[in-house]
Amino acid sequence: MTDAARLTADLIRCPSVTPTEGGALVLLADLLTEAGFEVHRVDRNDTPNLFARWGARGARSFGFNGHTDVVPPGDPASWSHPPFGGHLHDGLIWGRGATDMKSGVAAFVAAAIDFVTETPPDGAVILTITGDEEGPAGDGTVALLDWMVGQGERMDVCIVGEPSNPDRMGEMIKIGRRGSITFRVAARGVQGHAAYPHLARNPLHALTQFLHDLIATPLDQGSEHFDASGLQITSVDCGNASSNVIPETATAVINIRFNDLHSGDSLIRDLDARAQAISERTGVELTLSASISGESFLTRPGPFVDLVREVVTAETGLQPILSTSGGTSDARFIKDHCPVLEFGLVGHFMHQVDERVPVEQVHQLKAIYQRILERYFA
Known part of the structure; x- marks a missing residue:
């Protein structure tokens, strides 16, 4: 034995x-x-x-x-x-x-x-x-x-x-x-003085709109063998040490654990479309990169x-x-x-x-x- x-x-x-x-x-x-x-x-x-x-x-x-x-x-x-x-x-x-x-x-x-x-x-x-x-x-x-x-x-x-x-x-x-995908979101606006926001484009405002839209509505309600997909914002940063400066850039990291109603590619298409809509509305460029660790x-x-x-x-x-x-x-x-x-x-x-x-x-x-x-x- x-x-x-x-x-x-x-x-x-x-x-x-x-x-x-x-x-x-x-x-x-x-x-x-x-x-x-x-x-x-x-x-x-x-x-x-x-x-x-x-x-x-x-x-x-x-x-x-x-x-x-x-x-x-x-x-x-x-x-x-x-x-x-x-x-x-x-x-x-x-x-x-x-x-x-x-x-x-x-x-x-x-x-x-x-x-x-x-x-x-x-x-x-x-x-x-x-x-x-x-x-x-x-x-x-x-x-x-x-x-x-x-x-x-x-x-x-x-x-x-x-x-x-x-x-x-x-x-x-x-x-x-569940599958797992991590998105890194880069927002680029225009730096400026906090007292003169009309001369700047705040990347944090556009980025937080994007993040709010993601968490406001669940991705799904689950499927036969899976619970609902989960989305977590794990980091938001702009590296800004000054309280009266509108930063030029900001970043966020999002991790999604997704069920069989999605694929990594379908989530990339979905989030890219949402980011593009906010970019067009705010004038702040949102760029996404994604890493799929498993379907x-x-x-x-x-x-x-x-x-x-x-x-x-x-x-x-x-x-x-x-x-x-x-x-x-x-x-x-x-x-x-x-x-x-x-x-x-x-x-x-x-x-x-x-x-x-x-x-x-x-x-x-x-x-x-x-x-x-x-x-x-x-």
């Missing part, structure tokens, strides 16, 4: 702060190779990634995806136990990555090894593990998927092992995610979702909610490759000082993953 809790602690002891590999993928590569997996390092632009497959290429396959990179721990003195110590105490594993998500990786690696060893399937088990999820993400799972296409490798379905449960194991499966997606309920839901219920006694809540994950890349969902631990301590995970939860997650594999290949 492969001990998922011990493997979690071993992975925590690898200081793999993005983009440093820290020994985590080396540890997993050795373990998987010994278990009979074909293993490849798929590094791109110095970003570490790992691909592993048990079984024949092209066979019916089940995939798991996760990451071993972690966010910085901050001041180690603030931690009850060293952040990279992998300390086991009071039934908990302590350290950076304990929740997000070295425990998830350890659980699906341990489940995969024990499954193929005890009941070798008529098919393939594929593991894709990146060291670039907490960072820019352009050379992580994306690079793995690009490499797989070139090699003729394919997952038929995939589970991303990110923490998915708010409070209790088994209460939620993520079957989709919304949905894995519709069906045989794959039903299988996972039934196993989770059998192992936990709970009927999981099918949710699209939360931020983004690497599932946003995998959804173009195969049906994907997310199921993992309770996410209470992600990115916190004293990040930790109950040992019992790690063992339970491994049991769920192994049972999913057994059911899938039955």
